Amino acid sequence: MQADLSPVIAATAQWLTGAFPASGGALASVLCEVQARQAVTVAAWLRYPTAMDAALLGVSGPGGSGRLDRVTGADAALGDDTDAHAWRTWVDEVVASWAACLLTDPELAARAVAALADGGHSTGTRAEFRRLVAPDDSDRNAAALLRxxxxxxxxxxxxxxQLLDRLNPGRTLIA
Structure with missing residues (x-):
């Protein structure tokens, strides 16, 4: 039984960088990928905080990129060759959505990284996720579409x- 989230993290980060590619050359692609991977890692660790959660994901599967592809219009570019895109079955829609939230809201990203201290994956130190929580100009330029x-x-x-509920359990909404 697999209790490792790396296939989900890799596939979801690949989906994000494919849907929202880097602006620039090879260095920009690497910087964009690092930011996507950091956001997806934080999101996956929040979504699946224990080894049991990760193991259950390995049994049930993450669901794939189908809805994400439809929402972004990427399904039109896929064509009929589904075998060439088998990695897409490892994309987790919720993790991708949470990662998108983190990439577009620095305060939310910082809160999410701080919340990792409660889980079993990491100490949640800011340094581990610097490009997510404190991107510099080169990071922002490389990932202009991704952010x-x-x-x-x-x-x-x-x-x-769901992400806001995870980060603020028991919060009350003012109507």
Whole structure:
């Protein structure tokens, strides 16, 4: 039984960087990928905080990128060759949505990283996720599409409320 989230993290980060690619050359691609991977890692660790949660995900599967592809219009580019895109079955829609929220809201990202201290994956230190919580100009330029709130809104809006509930348990909404 697999209790490792690395396939989900890798596939979901790959989906994000494919849907919202880097602006620039090879260095920009690497910086964009690092930011996506950090956001997805934080989101996955929040979503699956224990080894049991991760093991259950390994049994049930993450669900794939189908809805995300439809929301972003990427399904039109996929064509009929589903075998070439088998990695997409490891994309977790909720994790991608939470990562999109974190990439577009630095305060929320900092709160999410701080919340990792409660889980079993990491100490949640800010240094581990510097490019997510404190991107510099080169990070922002490389990931201009990946961090654009309007572009990521359709993905972020899918499960944003669940992320806010996870970070603020028992909060009351003022109508």
């Amino acid at each position: 654009h709130p309007d572009l990521l809104a359709p993905v972020a809006d899918l499960h944003q409320d």
